[in-house]
Amino acid sequence: MREPRFHEVEGRSLAYWGLAALLAAIVAAGLTAAYFMEHIGHIITGMTNQIVWGVPHVVAVFLIVSASGVLNVASIASVFGKAPYKLLARLSALLAIALLIGGLSILVLDLGHPDRLIVAMTHYNFTSIFAWNIFLYLGFIAVSAAYLLVMMERRLNSYSRPVGMVAFLWRLVLTTGTGSIFGFLVSREAYDEAILAPLFVAMSFSFGLAIFIIVLMAAYRWTQRPLGGAILERLRNLLGVFAAGVLYFLLVYHVTKLYEAKHRGFEYFILGTGGIYTLLFWIGAIFLGGMVPIFLFYLARYRHSRAAIGAGALAIILGGLALIYDTIIGAQAYPLTIFPGMQVSSSFYDGVVNAYTPSLPECALGLGGVALTLLIVVSAVRLFRILPENLADIAFDLDPHEIGATPNRGALWAPADGR
Amino acid sequence: MTRRKAKRELDAGRRRFLGMAAIASFALAPGVRLIGSAQSSSPASARANSKVRWGLLIDTNKCSETCQACVSACASYNGWKNEGRPTDPQWIRKVAIRDSETGLARTLPVLCQHCAEPACVEVCPTGASFRRADGIVLVDRHICIGCRYCMMACPFKARSFVHQNLTDQRPQAPRGIGTVEGCTMCVPRIDAGKVPACVEACAREGRGAMTFGDLNDRNSAIRRNIAAYSTTRFRADLDLDPSVQYQGL
Known part of the structure; x- marks a missing residue:
């Protein structure tokens, strides 16, 4: 493979500054929402004493899970020795850091007391998986930053493999920890399952790669740099397998729950009578998040369509958000079973499906975290040599004809000049 | 020089x-x-005695459907108010249960069960949720960061989050916006040698359905009653060993 040349994006165009300004404005809206949530209280959100975690947690968990998954692209290069992916490794590590910072920012700003962040950093209860996750998240940022450094600094390149290995293992532990935040909760019908940890790992593989592909395609289209079809199609094939993996773990999770009589009520709720949660499960998680991308990725008709790759990745992101919404909010909407077999009522909404309507401030906070992630990426690719100048198939020494890819020409997402 | x-x-x-x-x-x-x-x-820790395990026994046969004495007494003593909104705190609530097959109906107060193996304490990232030596589960509001993980973990929905600024607080029960709270078993009263406000109100205005005492003391009324009658611990399947038990279910 030729020596790759990485270069900062020029970032002088009106479109670049417009994008940066738009993202900064959304970040500012998120910060404003957080300010009001802290000073007026969570009364301005849709969260209640029944639905205690809402949209901010959905977006935060999505970003954090994706952060660990997006690093896989770099791991494929340095841990599994697939040289072509080296060109994508820097963007992979950058996205991992940016996604985690975006997700953590939302989580911290949603706390009842964000001002007590120092308390969270100095008081640890080691029986809490949440406390362990604080270590895992901060460590992940440090490991990913070190990984990025050894990849970017020529004198340190030889450390890429060991540091990459540490990063890969760390990310597996991190997602296991994030899944266990829910898996360790014995009280709720939806949780208390060890399979949530591998389900979250599978979700991270899928969502992370989907985000990577979207960012890669957008970056190369907007910067008018060449992006070959062969590497995109390799990523697409991988993403299809990951999306199928999520479906597999979801299937096992729900079949297990259905098998246990005590959990059938919850299953009937999510799969059949849960209104918005049922819709989100079937239309969002299963159809958009699983079936649509798998069809788009593997139907011969769309085999060489970049639009199909982009649309499939986008569907996975939307389906992923729906799945996490169901996992976090649907699980709380379903009433706690304190008195099995009894009809229950109280002034504290015992025995009823809990209502939840997201409010503008909490949506702004969630979007602010997404915008912060993208703002970090947009800034970093201008400041540092993250993106290779050329990702045409020839840069990878990939023969597009071997795998049937059409190199740029005829690709639906290719720049107009055919590069 | x-x-x-x-x-x-x-x-x-x-x-x-x-x-x-x-x-x-x-x-x-x-x-x-x-x-x-x-x-x-440090009053809370200094006075807690590890030889004692405070508990409650609630006789549902004596708990009247219309009586709210325990709820009112708790709200009054601790300064919380339920105005019917889902964001309002409820440290104790009356729950009506009915067996759809047999028609058996009961009302009973549900509050923090002060478990020996409390899920809220295990999951709290900062250690703000803690169990005193005498078994009372509390929240240290100085180090509660308001993450609400304890509320996700509690099987009894016994905790509330303070969603807005507070006025008219009681000196004996300081509360704070952005923190989680729940039944304290009226710990200042216990430390002063009294019974919790709900128990006192139940004896005064209700039918004396609540018995408070030391579960470790073989001669206490609560221990004798638990030994004499069949009692129920909610979510016994979770092995959390609650200090609150129910009779007549």
């Missing part, structure tokens, strides 16, 4: 420094003393 002069200046400098240090010590000493006293007196 020059060396002697320099030494004199050095000595003068030392004296000035020592003088200022002495003044500073006098100024700071009372503050340090106050902090020391505050730490050493």
